[in-house]
Amino acid sequence: MHEVDMTRCLLLSMNEWKQQHEPRIPRVSQVHLQVGSFTCVEPDQLVFTWRVAVQNTWLDGAELVIEPVPLVGRCVRCNATYSPDPEQAYRSPCCQQPMEEIVSGRELRIRSVDYAFSDHPADALPAATPA
């Protein structure tokens, strides 16, 4: 399943993000994704592969939260936005135009990360020593 490969990409990005906080280790509670409906990603499948992949890693327990983004097109003739429907061959209901411009629905984006630093001394920055 391609969700496994997508999870691998996501973990690589998360590892890079973690390095920005070194030497402290952020405790991540939630990772927020935006996933467009005009992509080949099954959100449930992605959440499932994430749960398996983060077990026993620094992200263990972090929840993947997916915000679905609906497909929105813009009619090239009258500029109105609409919800393209496969049953209607994605055409605009106003002017019967094909789906030319996509306003949203192609997103595959890591939006944000919720985290904290624990007070455990090992995680804290070393205190500045007086000169």
Add this chain to the structure above:
Amino acid sequence: MHMPLEDTLGLNLLAANQHQAEHNREHFDAWRLLCLNVMSSPGAGKTSLLERSLAALAGAYAMAVLEGDMTTQLDAERLEAVGVPVVPITTGRSCHLDAAMVSGGLKLLRQRLDPAELDLLWVENVGNLVCPAEFEVGEHRKVALLSVTEGDDKPLKYPVMFREAHCVLITKIDLLPYLPVQLERIEAHIRQVNPHCAVIPVSATSGEGLEAWHQWLKAQVAAIAPAAPAALVSA
């Protein structure tokens, strides 16, 4: 306890693949070759088409094939028979090629030849209509194949690949007289999700449409190949 924190990333989920794809493309550009990513569902006739196109274009271009479809050794031999090197890509049973796999294929290719001598590199993707379109490999153009035997509603059922393609080849048109499908409907459905791509009906059996397809290819090679002083000519 510290305050909870939030970092806004706004990062592409596939950023890791994207970076590798850009790296591949930098190589392709340095070698001044055109890279095609050829995608279709299984059995749409990628190998038969490639066989015809490689034979027809071998006189004009230096070419190589990165073979990502889980085809038999026989398929590779069919293609090599026209004198074009074929390098198999290890996909690890993945349902698509990604940029790292193509990078691995390029390493093998470089053991056999100098890619700077190539004009055209074909990447034959895994037979799958769903996800190859989401994983860039560094290609300059995406080509999707759709066989007339697949019915006329495929572009509406699996729209992402047809949306992303620069060129859609409708294959096996020699079978049209025996099928309850109309070429016009297939083409119209592709246009519904991708109004401006090239749509070329072809048959690797009868040869119909191949000339138009090769003309399209030549135009793409010409568009990227020469770093001539074109800036003075083009308005």
